[in-house]
Amino acid sequence: xxxxxxxxxxTDFSVRLIAWQRQHGxxxxxxxxxxxxxxxxxxxxMLQQTQVSTVIPYYxxxxxxxxxxxxxxxxxxxxxxxxxxxxxxxxxxxNLHRCAQGVVEQHGGVFPASVEAxxxxxxxxxxxxxxxASFAFGARAxxxxxxxxxxxxxxxxxxxxxxxxxxxxxMWVLAESLLPSNATNEAVVAYTQxxxxxxxxxxxxxxxxxxxxxxxxxxxxxxxxxQRELPAARxxxxxxxxxxxxxxxxxxxxxxxxxxxxxxxxxxxxxxxxAADEAALAQRARALGASAAVxxxxxxxxxxxxxxxxxxxxxVELNRVxxxxxxxxxGETAWVALSDIDAYGVPAPVRKLLDGLQGSLL
DNA sequence: GAAACGTGGCC
DNA sequence: TGGCCAAGTTT
Numbered sequence: 001x002x003x004x005x006x007x008x009x010x011t012d013f014s015v016r017l018i019a020w021q022r023q024h025g026x027x028x029x030x031x032x033x034x035x036x037x038x039x040x041x042x043x044x045x046m047l048q049q050t051q052v053s054t055v056i057p058y059y060x061x062x063x064x065x066x067x068x069x070x071x072x073x074x075x076x077x078x079x080x081x082x083x084x085x086x087x088x089x090x091x092x093x094x095n096l097h098r099c100a101q102g103v104v105e106q107h108g109g110v111f112p113a114s115v116e117a118x119x120x121x122x123x124x125x126x127x128x129x130x131x132x133a134s135f136a137f138g139a140r141a142x143x144x145x146x147x148x149x150x151x152x153x154x155x156x157x158x159x160x161x162x163x164x165x166x167x168x169x170x171m172w173v174l175a176e177s178l179l180p181s182n183a184t185n186e187a188v189v190a191y192t193q194x195x196x197x198x199x200x201x202x203x204x205x206x207x208x209x210x211x212x213x214x215x216x217x218x219x220x221x222x223x224x225x226x227q228r229e230l231p232a233a234r235x236x237x238x239x240x241x242x243x244x245x246x247x248x249x250x251x252x253x254x255x256x257x258x259x260x261x262x263x264x265x266x267x268x269x270x271x272x273x274x275a276a277d278e279a280a281l282a283q284r285a286r287a288l289g290a291s292a293a294v295x296x297x298x299x300x301x302x303x304x305x306x307x308x309x310x311x312x313x314x315x316v317e318l319n320r321v322x323x324x325x326x327x328x329x330x331g332e333t334a335w336v337a338l339s340d341i342d343a344y345g346v347p348a349p350v351r352k353l354l355d356g357l358q359g360s361l362l
Numbered sequence: 363g364a365a366a367c368g369t370g371g372c373c
Numbered sequence: 374t375g376g377c378c379a380a381g382t383t384t
Contacts, residue, residue: 047380054370088368091383125382145380165363196380265367304368348369
């Protein structure tokens with residue numbers, strides 16, 4: 001059974017959306033008003049599952065450090081991770097780096113213009129490929145992000161949770177059918193931006209501003225008063241809790257960091273040595289050269305999308321006599337001054353923990 | 363095709 | 374306070 005109801009007579013969807021975007025859309029975001037595929041690509045990757053206000057300072061810093069794809073491709077992975085630290089979903093940063101290298105090595109340093117070629121690069125899926133292709137090259141290709149799903153679900157009354165494959169497939173078909181025909185490059189840009197702008201500024205989740213919407217008269221959700229029910233909410237799932245012990249091994253102003261494996265949570269970032277319980281942490285502390293007693297710091301809780309992490313931090317002084325800065329850990333380790341943490345890619349809660357330490361010690 | 367993957371803002 | 378989710382992709 002199709003999830004699509006009868007589509008209302010909205011034959012001029014793209015025309016109305018483009019007109020609305022030109023008059024009421026956003027035109028001054030840092031990654032707009034350029035056709036530089038590198039800048040557009042960088043913004044699209046950062047904006048995956050991340051809001052505009054969060055991205056802007058990261059985007060600015062990143063671009064200042066890596067102004068083009070060649071400089072990014074040539075950078076050490078650790079530098080890329082450090083600039084990404086705090087933004088989350090770190091596989092994006094690893095794929096971003098690999099993608100830059102792919103563009104340099106396989107495409108002569110120039111981003112390919114087709115959706116198909118773009119989607120073969122690491123970190124670029126169907127929606128991001130369409131966004132890059134339309135913004136940078138004026139290609140007629142539809143995006144389908146959270147904004148578009150919300151707009152389509154409401155305007156056309158699409159039932160079902162959009163994260164479900166069956167519903168998402170139907171939305172891709174619908175989105176494709178709505179693309180403007182015979183549009184100039186500039187109109188394509190306005191259309192794609194309009195989809196995002198409408199969802200981000202008017203057709204928001206909480207209190208949509210239907211009075212200002214160009215589709216108010218035709219919108220299924222508005223006409224039937226079902227704005228709160230569309231799109232359908234994600235099915236609820238119990239969020240499991242994990243618990244970990246983290247070691248602040250301190251030597252004066254410096255602490256020991258340990259590089260995390262490339263996959264899994266905080267993959268590729270630098271973090272504190274961890275253990276599964278109190279005894280194991282004390283054992284690790286001794287193995288790393290600490291002889292003093294391990295002291296508790298204030299516990300903290302970090303909430304991810306799919307689980308909750310209770311962190312039990314412990315602090316201990318390094319016993320220099322036992323061998324200063326001996327790297328007895330299994331993986332890669334580094335001694336880092338508390339004032340120099342920014343140079344390393346450190347997970348947000350660990351960063352907070354260490355920031356607090358810097359203020360209270362000495 | 364479901365689960366994994368971060369963080370911060372909003373109500 | 375805590376649930377919900379945002380310019381999705383990969384495994």
